[in-house]
Amino acid sequence: MESSTDTLRLNDTKLFKVIKETVPGDGTETLNIIEIRDNVLYVWNSNDSCILTLNVGAARGKTGDEIVYQTLLLTDPPTYEVTNLQINETTTQLAIWGNCGIAVVELPKRWGKDALFQGGKEVISCRSHSLDERLFHCSVVTEVRRVRWHPASTKDCHLLVLTSQNTFNLYECEPNGGQSLIKTWTVGPAFSSPAKIPSPASLGETAVDFDFATPTLRPEIDRKDTQSKDVDWNDIEWPILVLKGNGNVYTVHGNILNGKGEKPVVTGPLSIYPRTHDNYGVDSCSIMCLQTTPPLVVVATNTGKVYHSILLQEKFEDDEKTSWSQYGSTFSLHTPEDALYVYECVEMELGLGFWDIEKKYSCPVHLHVDRGNSSRYFCSHNAGIHVVNLPMVSQLADFIQAPDDDSNLFLPSLSTQSSSQYLVCTKTKSSLKAAPVLGFGLLQEPCIMIALLHTGTVVSLSVVDLYYLPTPMPLEPVTSPSKKITKEAFDTYIKSLLRHNVSQPILKFGSTTESMPQEVLQLLLRATEVFRSEHFARHNKVRTEIAKRVRTLRALKTHQLKELELLAEQKKKLQEVAERLAERYEDMKDQQEELARRAEEVLWLANQRQPSMSVAEKEEANEFKKISSKTKELIQQLEKLKYKEKYQSEQLANCHKLEANKNIIISTAREDTIKTNLKEISAKISNLMSTVKSLEEEVLS
Structure with a gap:
């Protein structure tokens, strides 16, 4: 029965046997000490204050001792309780944080077989740094609420932190360098009472979560100019959606990564339509923005309700678009230009066996994005794990991709509503003690959910998306998707028949639970x-x-x-x-x-047999006559050349004979004259030599 809920057989690995011994049995809150990126699973070991890693992709097909894991030791281990892991996009740094502090770990390089860290060393020492631990000490009011890596960081080293004092802290964590606090701003009033026990006056006014919306151009940038030239990276901003406990959503605009001292602009609260008397609940706990066009915003409450809304620009009159101060001179808010349009609410069942509405269980719901499928997301809480499917994403994509001149342009329809599926249940009516989920991660291609439960047991399930309808690829370009007529595939039809509104989750209770x-x-x-x-x-x-x-x-x-x-x-x-x-x-x-x-x-x-020659034969005969006459002339010329060659050779032979017989004869008178001249010259030379010797002796003396 264990293998049916653990398709990867992770419970048999050494890593999770070690983790099972370190899992606290008295936990009451849902954590996330698991992170998965590039098929590598990271788990926090609280006993040894280290990180255990396992290449899940390379471990497939292996059993027993063949599955090895690596240990990442921290040079500066945290002294507080770690509740979450957050890795950046380039997988170079890992942020570990809890309510009382944050630390950044520099991950080593991967190479060799199975792409392990440093070629497969069992224990690796990693440099770690604590970020302003004095600000997040447990004896101080300030606590950490949410930590996210900024997606616009060119070096992927900027960490944004939300604290319980309604304050944002932006840190720059350069690899192989120092960590520094580069910017701080507030999104609400600070409280002097402890955040764990909020006073009635401050209940609901504390920021509980934030997320980044889709990137946009800065308002002061002229959009007409940007169409004719390339847009600078500094002209793009990533708005931040901030959720407070009372359900209000605020936005933070401005390029906060710009080091020119630019102050972020806080606007809000955003208008929510259609309006309700309770503002869609007063116990909101988490927010998530899906990177679609336009962006979809998901807000979860402690009662298990999840609201889906679209973030659109709101039209104002000129006299309404003004700034106003809500908290005095120290904190001012501006009129927001955007609004949330709620189009549906999905209610999840938190635990099984509850029939009395007044006794429904409530707990914080944590939202997890699916990187491989934007049409769904996951929720983890003390009562288990849910998956929520969003058909609106594909409808918005078809609406955006349709050409502007399409006469049959259609708006997204709400006929196919979102639905939730209960995957894992950890609590029933008799389970008075909380049974939280300690870790959640997704392994892509194929999508496998990996969850660490409060008992130390690991659940790994293949998540099948019955709501995903594959779009048939056309053989040739189609002008409009609304005019395209295709036959529904049989597997799509079977998936539509298998859809169900009520799910039966896998029950995972603690050993001490008595039913x-x-x-x-x-x-x-x-x-x-x-x-x-x-x-x-x-x-x-x-x-x-x-x-x-x-x-x-x-x-x-x-x-x-x-x-x-x-x-x-x-x-x-x-x-x-x-x-x-x-x-x-x-x-x-x-x-x-x-x-x-x-x-x-x-x-x-x-x-x-013709009696006379044809014209062609006559022409050929004339040609032959001309050729024969030219041949005779050439023969005559050749004979002349041969005669000349013979005459020249005879003349050369006679010249050679005359030169051989020629001798030099000198007469007696000439011979005597030459001898006399030679004697005179030798006498003169001897006189000159004697003169030179005498001159040398005179010079030397």
Whole structure:
């Protein structure tokens, strides 16, 4: 039974056996000490104050000792209780935080087999830094409410922190560098009473959560100029949606990452339409903004209600668009330009076995975005885990992608409402003690939910999206999606039949939970009724449809087999006819070649027997005469050249003979004269030499 709720068999790994020993049994609040990014799972070990990591993708198919995990030791471990892990987009830094402090851990590099940290070392020392621990000490009023990495940070090193004093702190955590507080601003009044026990006066006025909306151009930027040139990164701002406990939503505008001392502008509270007397609840706990166009805002309350709204710009008159002060001179708010338009409310069942409305269980609901599927998100709380599907996302995408000149342009419809599915239940009516979820993460492709329960047990389930309808890709461009007519696929039809409004979650209770036999029977009857009305009836209908489809396909198969037999016979006949035609073609080709050859012989003989020459033959004869005359001339010239060559060779031979017989003869008178001159020259040389010697002796003396 354990393997049915643990498809990855993570409970058998050494990592979660260690974590199971460190899980506190007296926890009362839902935490998130699990983070998953790039198939790597990070878990906080509270006993040893370290982080345990496991490459889940590489561990698939392995068992026992083959599955290894790594330990990341912190150089400056936190002294407070860690309740959440938050990793940045580039997976270079990990923020660990609790109510009393925040720390940033620099993650090591990954390489080698299975892409492990530092090639697979078991224990790795990681540099960690605490951020202003003096501000978040448990004895001080200030506590941490929410921590998120800023998506617009170019180095992915800016951390935004919301405190219980309605204050935002922006930290710059440079890798291999220092951490510094670069900006601080408030979104409401500060309270002197402890945040754990709020006074009635301050109840609901404390900011409990925030999230980043879709990026927009700054209001002072001229949009016409930006169309003709590239937009600078500093001209884009990421508005921040801030949720307070009373349900009010505020926005923070301005490029807070700009280091020029620009002060963020706080606007709000946003108008919520349609208006209600209770402002959609006074116990809001978390907010999430889906990055769609326009953005969808999800607000959850402690009672299990989740409100879905669209963030749109609100039209004002010129005299209404003014600034006003709500909290005196120290904190001022501006009139918001946006508004929330609530289009539906989804109510989740927090625990099973509650029939009395007055005794419904309430607890904080934490929202988790699905990075692989924007049409759904997850909720974790003390009573388990829910998944909520949002058909509005795909409808908005079709509406935005439709061309402007489409005459059949349609608005998103509310006919297909959002629905919630109870995946894991950890609490019933008899469970007086809270059973929180300690960790939640999603493994993408395929989507597998990994949750760490209060008992130390890990639940890993494949999450099937029955509400996802695949869009058939057209073979050629289509001008308008509203004009496109496609046949619904059979698997889509089966998924639509399997949809159900009521779900039966997996029950995971603590070992100390005592259930009354009557309540156990009621839970069993409820599960039986759910399976009978929602699951079995739909499965029977699906079985009937599949059987009908099978009968149709079998009939088609039988007909197609007969058609294949007929086609095979026709193919055989066509092959025989083709062979006969090929033989006839070869015979006809041989006969044609023989006839062509005979025709050429006849023409040649006819030309030979003509009494006179043809014009072409006459031209050729004249050419031959010219060629013969030129040949004779060339022969004569060649003979002349040979005669000249013979004469030249004879003359050269005679010259060589004369030069060989020629001798030099000098007369006696000339010989005597030459001798006399040589004697005189030698005498002069000897006189000169004696003169030189005498001069040298005089110089030396």
